[in-house]
Amino acid sequence: MLIGDAFGFLDPLYSSGVLLALKSGELAADAVVEGFEKGDTSEAQLGRWGEDFNRGVDRMRRLVCEYYDGFHFGHFVRAYPHLRNTITDLLIGDLFTDRVDVVWEPMESQYPPGRAPIPAWNAGAPAETIQDKEPELVLPAGPTR
Numbered sequence: 087m088l089i090g091d092a093f094g095f096l097d098p099l100y101s102s103g104v105l106l107a108l109k110s111g112e113l114a115a116d117a118v119v120e121g122f123e124k125g126d127t128s129e130a131q132l133g134r135w136g137e138d139f140n141r142g143v144d145r146m147r148r149l150v151c152e153y154y155d156g157f158h159f160g161h162f163v164r165a166y167p168h169l170r171n172t173i174t175d176l177l178i179g180d181l182f183t184d185r186v187d188v189v190w191e192p193m194e195s196q197y198p199p200g201r202a203p204i205p206a207w208n209a210g211a212p213a214e215t216i217q218d219k220e221p222e223l224v225l226p227a228g229p230t231r
């Protein structure tokens with residue numbers, strides 16, 4: 087079983103690496119314990135946490151990409167003060183809940199005309215390989231500010 091950086095490494099911009107290493111260790115340990123309890127140590131059982139984990143990592147990856155492409159925390163919370171706590175939650179690693187996804191649309195509303203949203207980490211990967219594709223940072227073409 088791969089956890090931490092061996093599972094996937096994200097740009098350390100927002101210092102998420104230790105959190106993600108601990109979180110994946112916790113999820114992997116739960117899958118092992120549950121596997122022993124059920125007498126099931128198959129790949130499916132031991133890897134069952136991967137998809138949700140990737141979804142969480144992708145939220146941090148997107149925040150990193152938005153930053154490199156011109157996102158400004160000050161401008162954002164001035165325009166959307168009710169989202170200040172949510173953006174803080176994301177930054178401190180509250181990544182494993184879709185509650186925080188309310189920030190993306192307002193973020194996109196601040197894009198300059200013509201700019202496309204940041205693609206998901208597995209965008210463009212053939213369907214049959216998505217399961218196996220590791221998280222990776224896809225940097226935008228260049229800063230727009």
Ligand SMILES: Cc1cc2nc3c(=O)[nH]c(=O)nc-3n(C[C@H](O)[C@H](O)[C@H](O)COP(=O)(O)OP(=O)(O)OC[C@H]3O[C@@H](n4cnc5c(N)ncnc54)[C@H](O)[C@@H]3O)c2cc1C
Binds near residue numbers: 091101105
């Ligand atoms: C420049 C930089 C700055 C960073 N800043 C931050 C930050 O501020 N905050 C943050 O949260 N994260 C930060 N990170 C990321 C963070 O350091 C990693 O995500 C985190 O340490 C990953 O933990 P890990 O246990 O998966 O791997 P590691 O910490 O790399 O641990 C793997 C261990 O396995 C050992 N090992 C390797 N091969 C073998 C072997 N064959 N046998 C036995 N042992 C072996 C290695 O020596 C190492 O001790 C930063 C990373 C970099 C590169």
